Amino acid sequence: MKNISILGSTGSIGTQALEVVKANPDLYKISALTAQSNADLLIKQALEFLPLMVVIGDEGQYLKVKAELSSTPVKVLSGEDALCEAASIAEADFVLTAVVGAVGLKPTIAAIEAGKDIGLANKETLVVAGDLITALAKQHGVRIIPVDSEHSAIFQCLVGEENNPIEKIYLTASGGPFRGKDRAFLTGVTKAEALKHPNWVMGAKITIDSASLMNKGLEVIEAKWLFGLEPDQIDVIVHPQSIIHSLVQFNDGSMKAQMGLPDMKLPIHYALAYPQRISSDFKRFNFMDYPELTFAQADRETFRNLDLAFIVMRRGGNMPCIINAANEVVVNAFLQGQIGFLQMSDVIEACMDNIAFIAEPSLNNYLETDRYTRIFAGELVTKQVNYNQN
Ligand code: NDP
Ligand code: MG
Numbered sequence: 001m002k003n004i005s006i007l008g009s010t011g012s013i014g015t016q017a018l019e020v021v022k023a024n025p026d027l028y029k030i031s032a033l034t035a036q037s038n039a040d041l042l043i044k045q046a047l048e049f050l051p052l053m054v055v056i057g058d059e060g061q062y063l064k065v066k067a068e069l070s071s072t073p074v075k076v077l078s079g080e081d082a083l084c085e086a087a088s089i090a091e092a093d094f095v096l097t098a099v100v101g102a103v104g105l106k107p108t109i110a111a112i113e114a115g116k117d118i119g120l121a122n123k124e125t126l127v128v129a130g131d132l133i134t135a136l137a138k139q140h141g142v143r144i145i146p147v148d149s150e151h152s153a154i155f156q157c158l159v160g161e162e163n164n165p166i167e168k169i170y171l172t173a174s175g176g177p178f179r180g181k182d183r184a185f186l187t188g189v190t191k192a193e194a195l196k197h198p199n200w201v202m203g204a205k206i207t208i209d210s211a212s213l214m215n216k217g218l219e220v221i222e223a224k225w226l227f228g229l230e231p232d233q234i235d236v237i238v239h240p241q242s243i244i245h246s247l248v249q250f251n252d253g254s255m256k257a258q259m260g261l262p263d264m265k266l267p268i269h270y271a272l273a274y275p276q277r278i279s280s281d282f283k284r285f286n287f288m289d290y291p292e293l294t295f296a297q298a299d300r301e302t303f304r305n306l307d308l309a310f311i312v313m314r315r316g317g318n319m320p321c322i323i324n325a326a327n328e329v330v331v332n333a334f335l336q337g338q339i340g341f342l343q344m345s346d347v348i349e350a351c352m353d354n355i356a357f358i359a360e361p362s363l364n365n366y367l368e369t370d371r372y373t374r375i376f377a378g379e380l381v382t383k384q385v386n387y388n389q390n
Pocket of ligand 1: 007009010011012013014034035036037038039057083097099100103121122123149200201202203204205206
């Protein structure tokens with residue numbers, strides 16, 4: 001029996017993880033669940049899975065959750081520090097990090113320091129502080145098992161290849177809803193259009209990131225840290241069918257790919273069960289539904305974010321932290337209708353140019369960089385809003 005805590009249990013990844021847990025009651029037990037503001041779903045999940053602890057981030061909803069769970073032994077906590085408590089609860093063996101954004105950094109550190117294996121969906125944490133997180137995981141002897149489908153694919157391809165040099169990896173990208181479009185088209189795209197992903201149903205932030213190709217950019221940096229690669233060893237290839245989830249090319253020229261239908265439950269299921277594979281009733285692949293798998297070059301000129309991510313990966317230091325914080329601000333602003341689709345990259349680039357570079361940041365440096373960048377990006381967004389209004 002594996003005891004699992006899920007940070008962000010009410011989200012897209014969190015709810016799918018709970019479906020996997022529910023389908024395997026003899027294998028998994030829930031230790032802690034957390035949500036930010038969706039108290040109703042958290043209460044429902046708590047009544048069903050009876051964890052030891054739940055955390056509701058929004059303190060205004062604490063009393064409601066507490067009252068609804070008063071007849072159960074479930075402990076209810078609220079506030080920022082509580083997320084770290086859920087991440088390090090003694091009974092858990094495994095923590096699935098499925099919160100969205102850099103807010104996952106501190107609880108992921110808490111989980112690693114408490115010796116928990118990590119199922120990592122929250123890619124922003126590795127983007128922000130990949131050096132610290134991977135070093136800490138090594139120090140505490142904990143495994144980081146990727147949940148992101150591309151990284152799960154690479155991870156699966158590498159099983160049994162521990163001593164064999166990787167020449168290169170290819171992360172596949174669907175290209176998102178605006179594949180093939182030019183900048184003139186992108187100027188006017190709406191939030192509703194950007195939220196329509198062709199192959200995956202996901203949370204709002206990652207869906208916008210997929211439309212702008214920032215998601216692939218974040219994944220490039222995530223891959224660098226997960227697999228210990230040099231920037232030149234990572235490439236991106238557009239594969240609109242999302243069947244090949246990513247590929248590894250070894251030093252003899254041979255390539256391995258991992259395939260499957262685009263369903264996040266597969267990589268979640270794999271991460272929870274690792275190192276075993278356990279049976280599932282997920283829909284099986286039918287070749288005749290996909291008579292052609294196609295590939296194309298990513299258009300880094302139109303989708304500037306992907307290029308910016310490669311630039312910050314090469315520069316290192318706190319640059320990936322800057323790009324991540326700026327991106328969180330602009331995605332939010334785009335979702336609020338404050339700035340246009342292409343303006344997102346402009347603000348991000350201005351942050352890259354203006355926030356002080358730190359070559360070897362400490363945790364504190366990362367937290368400060370994150371904070372300053374959000375302020376700076378927020379000011380740029382406000383200027384843009386004023387400009388748009390005049
Ligand atoms: P969602 O927006 O669907 O869910 C996010 C979860 O985090 C919710 O439980 C939410 O609570 C909680 N949350 C939001 N803000 C905060 C906060 N400030 N503090 C604490 N908790 C918070 O996101 P996804 O499930 O789509 O994505 C989660 C992570 O997984 C992201 O890092 C994403 O990049 C990654 N990922 C997602 C994939 C997908 O298919 N969805 C695929 C690959 C990676 P509440 O519901 O109460 O708001
Ligand atoms: Mg992915």
